[in-house]
Amino acid sequence: MDETPPNAELPNWHVRLRRALVEYFSEDDLETLCFDLRVDFDDLPGQNKTQKVVTLITHMSRLGRISELIDLCSEVRPNVPWGNLRAAALRDPLVVDERPDRVTVTTPLKRTATTTQRKPYLVLVYAGILMVGVCLLSS
Secondary structure, three states: OOOOOOOOOOOOHHHHHHHHHHHHOOHHHHHHHHHHOOOOHHHOOOOOHHHHHHHHHHHHHHOOOHHHHHHHHHHHOOOOOOOOHHHHHHHOOOEEOOOOOEEEEEOOOOOEEEEEOOOOEEEEEEOOEEEEEEOOOOO
16 A cells, blocks of 8 residues: 555645545445446446546546546545645646547656557457457557
8 A cells, every 4th residue: 555645745646636535435435426426436447446546537537527526525525635636637637548548647747658558369260260469559
């Protein structure tokens, strides 16, 4: 588990938000939060709470609803030091590509990091010959 408190000064607001959600919300609380936001918790990819939180932040960013998530969190947990997360999220948005396999994070220094995940193997049978390959989306 992360040892840095969620209100510590970190370079990226999405890291602080992730840490706060993981620390101050149980999985049941997150499910209720998603219901209130009209997001299907069960449809969020991830096998544990942290993965679900990351997916929720990415999803809300993609929809342009990140301030709605932060506002609801601060309403539900008013004692949590949310600080200036909302202003930081609006000032330096998490840029999420339309393709769900790519997330681009732009830091305050405007450096950009992009990750691409490999897709499952593509299996084709053509004229009795088995052909297997890896699909990799490019920019």
